[in-house]
Amino acid sequence: MSVSTCRSRMPPNQDDSPRSVQGLDAADRAIVLATQAGLPLVPEPWEAVGREVGMSGEEVLSRMQQMQARGVIRRVAAVPNHYRLGYVANGMTVWNVDDTQVTWLGREVARIEGVSHCYRRPRHLPHWPYNLFAMLHGHSFGEVEHQAEAIRELLGEACRDYRILYSSRILKKTGLRLAGARPSAASAEPERRG
Template sequence: MSENNNIALTSLEREYIIATQKGLPLVAKPYHAVAEQLNISVEQVLSMTKDLQERGIIRRVAAVPNHYKLGYQYNGMTVWDISDEHAEKFGQMVGNLPFVSHCYLRPRFLPKWNYNLFAMVHGKTPEEMHQLRSQIKELLKDVLVERNDDSSQNIPTQSNDMLTSTEILKKTGLRLKDKTA
């Protein structure tokens, strides 16, 4: 996991992020439009973009496809109970799978929640979702924790599960608030 750097933004950098966080304008010269909106030069916009990328504040500038429009109607957060000593190594391996869009290590909350690895997958059919989960399970088979059935502890005994989406309530990345609004 990346460390918390608590990087401070200048007021202009903050304005730039607020102006572009929902996407660049869909015009022939998007950086010109942003420059005009911020009342600065295109060169300043490009320089600021490069600087923010180098500082790790902007990860990338990219087109983001709508996976639902591409036929990926099913989403599942697979959750895994893997041994702590292998969690980082195998978490990276799962995260590198081409069909995994998000992958996180998180703490367990025993006795109710024993899962520590979370991996989001997307598919066109429920069958595809289960096939993707099976591929992850095959990769993790030697590091999955098998728990004894101890119903007095209320600890789930299965080493993995998949939480599927039923409805989108909100879907955005982090958004900075416009302090002037």
């Protein structure tokens, strides 16, 4: 299981004050440090993290939910190894889509089964005309090309051009990591006010 601490956007009704953006007290920081490389693969992961940081599993879960609501944690999710699942052809498709239609078409592309990432990026003319990116995974290059053709049909006349950029090697993917040592239960005790 993976914990992503990258902020993609502020939740509704949040300001950009330092507390809402960076807002980690010592206990929250200890939880992030303990989980940023992944949750323990045990039946009660919150309890295991709690033992490591010196609090109950219930409190760990509650604090993680609060950090997620504040936008500090984006998500907690399983991250399968797609190579071990047989998805050995991985292609980032890049699309030159009419700017007036790219937002709604991007949403449609993101809904397609087999698209794991889909996002808009600025063009860098004259060398890079592509403004919509969609990552495809397949058991073969032919499968990825078939998926790309389905996207091409969906985009219709709004699409001027596209390319498939295949992965040539596997790089270890990690999200943002906070600096610091993993906490010990004694050092992670939240401050108690009496």
